[in-house]
Each structure stands twice: as C-alpha cells, then as structure tokens.
Amino acid sequence: MAQSFTIPFGRPYLTGREQTLINQALTEGYLHGNGHFTKKSQTELQTLTGCQKVLLTHSCTAALEMSVLLADIQPGDEVIMPSYTFVSTANAVVLQGGVPVFIDIRPDTLNIDENKIEEAITPLTKAIICVHYAGVACEMDTIRSIAKKHNLIVIEDAAQGVEAYYKNKALGTLGHSGAFSFHATKNIISGEGGALLVNDPEWIDRAEMIWEKGTNRKKFLLGQVDKYSWVDKGSSFLPGEVTAAFLVAQLESVKEITEQRVKIWNHYHHVLDALEKQEKLIRPTIPTDCQHNGHLYYILLKDGAQRNLLMNHLRQQGIQPATHYVPLHDSIAGQRFARTSGDLAVTCRVADTILRLPLFSELAESQIDFIGAEIEKFM
Numbered sequence: 001m002a003q004s005f006t007i008p009f010g011r012p013y014l015t016g017r018e019q020t021l022i023n024q025a026l027t028e029g030y031l032h033g034n035g036h037f038t039k040k041s042q043t044e045l046q047t048l049t050g051c052q053k054v055l056l057t058h059s060c061t062a063a064l065e066m067s068v069l070l071a072d073i074q075p076g077d078e079v080i081m082p083s084y085t086f087v088s089t090a091n092a093v094v095l096q097g098g099v100p101v102f103i104d105i106r107p108d109t110l111n112i113d114e115n116k117i118e119e120a121i122t123p124l125t126k127a128i129i130c131v132h133y134a135g136v137a138c139e140m141d142t143i144r145s146i147a148k149k150h151n152l153i154v155i156e157d158a159a160q161g162v163e164a165y166y167k168n169k170a171l172g173t174l175g176h177s178g179a180f181s182f183h184a185t186k187n188i189i190s191g192e193g194g195a196l197l198v199n200d201p202e203w204i205d206r207a208e209m210i211w212e213k214g215t216n217r218k219k220f221l222l223g224q225v226d227k228y229s230w231v232d233k234g235s236s237f238l239p240g241e242v243t244a245a246f247l248v249a250q251l252e253s254v255k256e257i258t259e260q261r262v263k264i265w266n267h268y269h270h271v272l273d274a275l276e277k278q279e280k281l282i283r284p285t286i287p288t289d290c291q292h293n294g295h296l297y298y299i300l301l302k303d304g305a306q307r308n309l310l311m312n313h314l315r316q317q318g319i320q321p322a323t324h325y326v327p328l329h330d331s332i333a334g335q336r337f338a339r340t341s342g343d344l345a346v347t348c349r350v351a352d353t354i355l356r357l358p359l360f361s362e363l364a365e366s367q368i369d370f371i372g373a374e375i376e377k378f379m
C-alpha cells in the first residue's frame with residue numbers, strides 16, 4: 001500500500017468558485033471548445049501577460065506541439081534545449097522529425113546555460129526552446145540576441161511560469177511563442193490544461209488554424225466562408241468548456257494564489273538560510289531581473305547518496321519530498337531521437353542532488369519550521 005504523508009508534496013488548491021462555474025457550463029449545455037469560458041480565459045490571460053493572442057489548449061504539451069508546428073520544424077532540423085526538462089519539451093520536436101540538441105544548465109537557476117548555446121548551433125539549427133525552471137526566468141536578453149544573430153526561433157516552455165516575470169515582462173511573452181501549463185500540479189490549475197501565447201503577429205492566423213485541427217473554422221464562425229475546410233496541418237488542441245470554466249475560477253484568484261505561494265517560498269528560504277551559510281546545502285538563486293511565482297522550492301545536497309538518505313529521513317517523519325527530472329539525454333528516447341552538445345555535468349549533478357520540498361497553498365509556517373528542523377536534525 002502507498003505510504004500516506006502528514007505533509008504531502010503537493011495538494012491542488014481550489015478557490016471555491018470552480019463548482020459554480022462548472023455547473024454554469026453544464027447548465028448552458030455548450031460543452032465543446034471555444035465557447036465563452038474559453039474566450040474569457042484567453043482574455044484574462046492576455047490581460048495578465050500583455051500577450052496579444054492567447055489560445056487555450058488541453059495541456060502545455062499541446063501548446064509546445066503547436067509551437068513546433070508554427071516554427072515549421074522539418075525532419076532533420078535541430079532544436080537546442082536543456083536536457084533537464086520534462087519529456088514534452090523534446091517530444092514536441094521529435095513528433096515533427098526534428099532533433100533535440102541537449103545542452104547543459106546553469107548551476108544557479110538550473111535553466112539552459114545561455115553561454116553554451118552558440119557552440120551548439122550548426123547549419124541545421126532552427127530554434128531554441130528555453131524552459132523557465134521553477135518559474136524563474138532564463139537569461140532572455142542573451143538568448144534573444146543569440147537567436148537574432150543566427151536567425152533562430154525562440155520558444156518558451158513556461159509550463160511553470162504563470163505570473164512570473166523577467167525584467168517586468170511576463171514569462172511566455174519573450175519568445176516567438178510561449179507555453180503555459182494548468183496541470184493539477186501547477187500554481188493555477190484546471191486538472192489538465194494549458195495555453196499557447198502567440199507573440200509573433202505573423203504566427204496568429206496560422207496558430208488559429210492549427211488549433212482548430214488545421215481548418216479555417218474561424219473564418220466560418222466570422223461568416224467569411226460558408227463552409228470550413230482543411231487548410232493546414234493541425235490537431236485537436238482545444239479543451240472543452242468545463243475545463244475552461246474551471247480555469248476562469250482559478251484565474252479570478254491568480255494574484256492571491258501566487259502571493260500565498262511566494263510567501264511559503266520565502267519562509268522556506270528564511271528557515272534554510274543558516275544551513276546554507278554552514279555549507280550544508282544550497283538554496284535556489286533568483287537573479288535580480290527575475291520575479292518568480294513560488295512554483296517550487298528545492299535544495300541541492302552534497303551528492304546523490306546524501307540526497308537519498310535525507311529523502312528517506314523526511315519520509316519517515318511523514319514529509320513527502322520529491323526528486324525531479326531524469327535528464328532526457330539519459331533516457332531511452334533521448335538516446336534514440338536526440339543528441340547532446342558539450343558536457344552535461346551540471347545537469348547530471350543536479351538530477352542526482354536535487355530535493356524538492358512540499359509546497360502548496362495551505363502549507364502552514366509551522367509545518368515549514370518542522371521540515372526545516374528535520375533537515376537540520378539529519379545534517
């Protein structure tokens with residue numbers, strides 16, 4: 001039987017408005033996609049981020065797949081990305097026959113190391129996908145200027161980046177496109193869910209066709225054609241209205257939810273300060289240009305053995321910590337479909353030594369104090 005924990009790793013937060021809005025969607029009986037809850041979510045996200053075109057999707061995975069279609073990745077095209085990420089970042093490229101090229105991450109933010117991008121560029125390179133780990137921005141000015149110099153597309157995997165900023169600009173709005181996740185483990189949720197932020201105005205028309213299974217249904221809805229038909233590649237990327245209604249309820253409280261998570265994050269940071277000063281562990285680094293969203297709190301330990309022992313110790317106290325990504329270059333599919341550029345030493349070390357600590361809206365400061373005390377006891 002699975003162990004139950006007094007302090008679980010995460011717990012989805014409900015604002016209390018979800019049921020009302022879901023019931024409204026059910027009563028109205030318009031249950032497929034692109035109804036008024038979808039439009040409302042999109043407008044709210046546009047206002048929140050400043051992006052001029054947001055399309056709701058059924059997942060961040062879908063938004064990444066749309067981005068790769070929009071970037072027109074062809075078989076053999078190379079896309080530079082970190083190995084330290086979720087499978088969807090690379091899978092989206094592989095589905096179109098593209099080749100992920102994995103490079104190392106920075107030891108401070110655990111984001112793609114912008115100083116290793118240029119050496120990975122070849123005549124086949126078409127795009128860079130940056131992943132804003134833990135809702136902390138990648139070094140976007142440098143990445144964008146490299147992309148401009150080499151004529152590359154930038155896609156932001158901002159799965160964890162809702163309501164986080166780089167130089168006061170919302171994550172997801174800094175590349176040609178950005179992808180959000182509203183999966184139940186994220187800050188703002190709809191069970192499964194996501195959004196595509198289309199930042200390049202030249203991509204908007206095509207994005208709407210790809211979103212609607214490769215058809216010109218939008219033109220039909222606007223009365224511009226009397227039948228809609230197949231005009232491009234596409235798929236079924238829309239969520240239904242019940243999911244969108246759930247998301248509207250969450251977006252009403254986006255500021256409060258983020259504020260609460262950042263408060264929890266800050267308390268962890270305070271509690272673990274002394275242990276970092278004693279060089280017992282490393283806490284997350286937030287560069288001054290970045291405003292994060294408290295998506296996750298992690299610590300880095302001395303080595304993998306110590307990390308695993310600490311994880312067991314915390315589990316015995318009823319606390320549920322978690323490791324994170326298995327580097328993609330080490331995975332079966334990564335070895336089959338991708339290649340690496342340079343040494344991935346930081347990626348491998350972080351994968352072995354990272355420990356994520358419980359973080360959810362109802363986590364009490366006293367529980368964080370208890371977790372901190374148990375880490376200290378272990379040390």
Ligand SMILES: Cc1ncc(COP(=O)(O)O)c(C=O)c1O
Pocket residue numbers: 058059060061062085086088089131157159160180181182183193194
């Ligand atoms: C970096 C990253 N990209 C993409 C995804 C996929 O998100 P979704 O489950 O919404 O498809 C995740 C999920 O955790 C993620 O961490």
